[in-house]
Amino acid sequence: MVGFVDESLRDGPQSLWATRMKTATMLGATEWINRAGFRKVCVTSAAAFETAVRFLRDDPWERLRLLKAYLPDTTIDVLMRSRNLFGWARYPDEVVELLFQCLQRAGTDWLKVFDGLNCLSNIAAHFRIARALGLKTSGMLSYSVSPVHTDEHYVARARELIGYGVDSITLADPAGLLTGPRARTLLAALKTVTQGRVAIEFIAHECMGLSHESHREALLAGVDTVATASEPLANGESVPSTLDILAIARELGVPADLDEEALRRLDDYFHWAAFKEGKPVAERVAFDSERYRKFIGHQIPGGMMSNFRNQLSEVGMLHRLDEVLEEAARVRAELGYPIMVTPFSQFVGVQATFNVIQGERYKTIPEELCLYALGHYGQPCAPMDPDILDKILVGRRAEAVDSEAVFAERVLDDFRREKGPFRSDEELLLHLFYGRDHVEALARHKSAFNGRPSLAPPLRALIEELARENTLQTFKLEKGSLKLSLRFA
Amino acid sequence: MSSLMQREMSYALTYKDVVDILRLVRESAHCQSFELQLGDLKLSITYRCASDAANEAPRAGLIAPPAVAEKPERAPEPTIGLDVVAVRAPMLGTFYRAPAPGEPPYVEVGDIVEEGDTVGLIDVMKLFTQITAPVSGRVVEIPAENGALVEYGQPLVLIEPL
Numbered sequence: 001m002v003g004f005v006d007e008s009l010r011d012g013p014q015s016l017w018a019t020r021m022k023t024a025t026m027l028g029a030t031e032w033i034n035r036a037g038f039r040k041v042c043v044t045s046a047a048a049f050e051t052a053v054r055f056l057r058d059d060p061w062e063r064l065r066l067l068k069a070y071l072p073d074t075t076i077d078v079l080m081r082s083r084n085l086f087g088w089a090r091y092p093d094e095v096v097e098l099l100f101q102c103l104q105r106a107g108t109d110w111l112k113v114f115d116g117l118n119c120l121s122n123i124a125a126h127f128r129i130a131r132a133l134g135l136k137t138s139g140m141l142s143y144s145v146s147p148v149h150t151d152e153h154y155v156a157r158a159r160e161l162i163g164y165g166v167d168s169i170t171l172a173d174p175a176g177l178l179t180g181p182r183a184r185t186l187l188a189a190l191k192t193v194t195q196g197r198v199a200i201e202f203i204a205h206e207c208m209g210l211s212h213e214s215h216r217e218a219l220l221a222g223v224d225t226v227a228t229a230s231e232p233l234a235n236g237e238s239v240p241s242t243l244d245i246l247a248i249a250r251e252l253g254v255p256a257d258l259d260e261e262a263l264r265r266l267d268d269y270f271h272w273a274a275f276k277e278g279k280p281v282a283e284r285v286a287f288d289s290e291r292y293r294k295f296i297g298h299q300i301p302g303g304m305m306s307n308f309r310n311q312l313s314e315v316g317m318l319h320r321l322d323e324v325l326e327e328a329a330r331v332r333a334e335l336g337y338p339i340m341v342t343p344f345s346q347f348v349g350v351q352a353t354f355n356v357i358q359g360e361r362y363k364t365i366p367e368e369l370c371l372y373a374l375g376h377y378g379q380p381c382a383p384m385d386p387d388i389l390d391k392i393l394v395g396r397r398a399e400a401v402d403s404e405a406v407f408a409e410r411v412l413d414d415f416r417r418e419k420g421p422f423r424s425d426e427e428l429l430l431h432l433f434y435g436r437d438h439v440e441a442l443a444r445h446k447s448a449f450n451g452r453p454s455l456a457p458p459l460r461a462l463i464e465e466l467a468r469e470n471t472l473q474t475f476k477l478e479k480g481s482l483k484l485s486l487r488f489a
Numbered sequence: 490m491s492s493l494m495q496r497e498m499s500y501a502l503t504y505k506d507v508v509d510i511l512r513l514v515r516e517s518a519h520c521q522s523f524e525l526q527l528g529d530l531k532l533s534i535t536y537r538c539a540s541d542a543a544n545e546a547p548r549a550g551l552i553a554p555p556a557v558a559e560k561p562e563r564a565p566e567p568t569i570g571l572d573v574v575a576v577r578a579p580m581l582g583t584f585y586r587a588p589a590p591g592e593p594p595y596v597e598v599g600d601i602v603e604e605g606d607t608v609g610l611i612d613v614m615k616l617f618t619q620i621t622a623p624v625s626g627r628v629v630e631i632p633a634e635n636g637a638l639v640e641y642g643q644p645l646v647l648i649e650p651l
Contacts, residue, residue: 088615272504275511307614314581315641343615350616354579357641364579366616462507471518471536477510478531482501488537 001255003039003225004242005201008270009067010042010079012233015205015302017279019051023063025273027452029230030070032266036242037258038074039225040110043067045079049086053434057445061106061426068107070452075109079140081342082115082122083406087433088343090376092409093125095432100130102426112170112201114140116341118153119378120160125407127164138201139166143173143186145296146337148382151189158193168199168224173214174341175299176207176285177292183217191221203227203239207302208295209287211240212248219245219254230263232270236282237302243267272461297329299340300349308349315357328352334388335372336380347372362391376401459484506530574624575644578633582613584620584645586635594635596646600628608646611639626650 008029013021026043033041044064052060068076083090085099100111111130115122118141130137139161141154158169171190178186183204190200202218202225204211215226227239234241242263249256274281300308312318331352338344347369355361371377373384373392415432422428430439456464459482466475466486475486514534517523523534578584586594586609596608602622609620630647633639 268504271508275504275508304614311581311613346614346616350580350613350618353613354618358579364618366613366618367610368616458502458504458507461504462502462510465507465511466514469514469518472514473535473537474533475514476531476533478529479506480501480529 001257002219002223002249004037004246004256004258005077005203005225005227006033006036006038006041006229006242007203007227007239008033008230008233008266010045010048011203011205011227012229012238014045014047015238016233016236016282017277019047020056020277020279022056022277023052023058023066023447023449024453025277026063027066027070027449028273028455029266029269030067030452032262032269034071034074035259035262036266037262040075040077041071042077042079042112042227046081046084046086050434053430053442054438056447057442058447059442060430061102062449064103064106064108066449076107077110077112078103078108080111080113080126082113084343085433086429090406091432092411093129093407094410094412095429096126097129097133098412098425099429100126100133100135102429104133104135106426108135110136110138110167112138112140114142114170114172114341115378116142116339116344117378117381118142118157118339119380119403120157120164121404122378124164127161127166131165136167137165138168138170139164140170140172142339142341143171143178143204144175144299144337144339144381145177146333146381148337151186153381154186155189155193158190162193162198166198168201169194170201170203171223173204174339175295175301176205176210176214177296177299178204178214179210180213180217183214184221187218187221187223199224201225201227205237206235206240206282206285207237208292209285212244215240215245216248216252219249219252230270231267232274232281234282235284238282241267269455272455272458294325298325298332298348298352299345300325300328301340301345304345304349308353311353317357320356324352324356327356331355334385335369336382336384338372338381343368344372344377362388365392371401374401375403378403572649573629574626574648574650576608576620576622576646576648578611578639578641578643578645579618579620580611580613581641582611582618582639584633584635584637584639585610585612585617586631596628596631598628598631601651602626602628602648608648609633620645622646622648624648624650 009021009026013019044060049060052058052063085091085095111126113123113126120139127137127139141157143149161169169190171187187200194200200223202223204214218226226245228234228242228245229239231241231243246256246258271281309318309321312321312324328348332338332340332348335348338347340348347366350366351362351369354364358364370392373389416422416428419431419436420428422431427439466472472488474488477484510532513523513525513532517534518536521536525532588595588610596602602608602625604622604625606622607619608622610617611620626648628646629649632647633643633645639645
């Protein structure tokens with residue numbers, strides 16, 4: 001039996017809608033999501049929280065409570081980024097604990113936690129704190145292609161996670177790089193560590209067109225869950241679609257307990273939501289070996305690529321994009337192959353652009369990259385190139401930073417005294433992560449909810465939309481027993 | 490029984506069908522008429538003449554004008570004397586004169602700086618990079634405003650070498 005983790009509300013919008021899915025749109029989907037029989041439903045992440053506050057003016061805490069209320073039979077899952085939690089700084093244990101308490105009160109059952117360096121000492125406390133609260137945890141290991149991201153790397157990290165008492169290990173492939181054969185060997189290696197005692201969960205993106213073959217191997221390897229999304233929020237840079245992976249499971253004889261009718265209704269709802277919100281619907285990606293070969297060098301995520309093009313075209317250097325990407329591949333190696341997720345993808349991308357634009361390597365270096373070189377973010381996946389380390393730290397007080405010093409710091413009392421009082425811990429956390437200006441703007445412009453928004457049935461929705469068109473004279477539609485004929489004044 | 494009936498009825502037309510139909514309606518709006526027969530679907534549309542439509546203001550939301558990319562207005566290049574060195578933006582980004590909001594600026598006009606001293610910060614894709622003085626000297630002008638979007642190569646601080 002394989003379980004399905006739904007990512008229609010989290011990874012789908014994050015990968016395809018720039019995280020701009022409103023609470024109201026999410027609530028409209030809850031009836032079908034709750035009925036579909038998912039093992040878990042992932043509902044939020046750092047990006048979703050921040051976007052809700054800063055751009056959508058949806059209260060992210062209220063969103064969680066509403067989702068919980070309309071998903072009464074559903075296990076709620078939340079994605080957590082290392083020490084950044086839902087903000088950008090590195091926060092101490094007491095903030096981790098306060099956030100987890102608030103998430104639990106708002107209905108969270110599971111947390112899946114990752115660190116962009118797979119440096120697990122950064123997140124050991126998360127598992128301890130969550131367990132003490134009674135939350136379930138998954139330790140997420142991100143896959144990458146590099147000389148250091150070997151089976152041995154993942155086996156060692158998985159062993160470490162099991163030592164921290166995780167309830168499951170999630171193998172994540174954020175850039176969709178896992179080929180079928182590689183997925184098979186890697187999952188087999190992980191199984192030697194888990195011995196069937198710790199669940200293995202699998203999430204892989206479609207970006208390269210490999211997600212179906214990697215899922216086929218994952219299902220054959222007997223993973224406990226796969227992560228998928230409703231079709232209009234699947235594919236492209238997102239995870240594969242639930243019905244597609246369900247079809248593969250059926251073909252392989254792997255049982256899955258999902259309500260297909262509910263899944264179809266969910267797909268249909270999101271087709272409408274995407275149309276009304278003016279969001280694109282992505283397609284399956286055709287695998288292209290040349291594109292894959294070029295991509296594994298730099299592994300700059302799709303979302304960052306558009307920003308990159310902007311920067312280069314401003315400088316009139318868009319024609320040198322290939323050169324910048326080749327440079328990014330060099331920088332990524334020199335920095336010790338960080339996983340190309342926030343914030344490390346920015347380090348590599350920005351430094352590569354500086355290097356090419358200025359015609360001199362590492363002449364200008366972002367502050368955060370210096371901190372990274374000093375060990376602020378923890379242990380890089382591989383040691384940094386020593387010459388580059390010298391270049392970055394030249395003329396600076398090259399004091400190594402104790403990446404763990406922050407863990408035991410006490411910041412909340414001072415923060416309450418200086419910036420408070422706050423009406424609740426939830427409000428305090430929003431202030432801590434996003435600052436007073438955004439929280440006040442949220443309070444002023446907050447979207448209001450009176451229950452789940454109602455949606456006109458398809459035929460009425462069609463007529464309402466047609467009435468808004470000013471180009472139409474007559475409109476006739478026949479489908480099955482339906483006959484519709486309209487003449488416009 | 491009635492719920493089963495409802496299910497069948499609602500499936501006579503799905504939201505996906507509605508989306509497909511509306512896309513066709515909009516994409517063929519320049520035609521006079523449009524006929525489609527596909528499987529059990531029959532669609533037939535006639536459009537108003539172009540002259541009729543032109544008399545009417547376009548209804549909002551039909552076709553949004555292409556978004557114009559936000560572009561920083563190029564600040565006029567300040568006149569830079571031969572004896573003055575300009576510290577220029579290494580990339581498109583946001584320029585800051587102080588290490589944090591509320592803190593005093595790194596430099597003011599008239600200050601003496603050493604080569605390598607920080608004279609400002611630039612935020613590129615959420616990463617802050619220090620801007621350093623290429624020479625020792627006196628700050629004679631700070632043409633870039635705090636918090637302004639600056640372009641690649643735009644002069645930020647002018648220094649007269651001493």
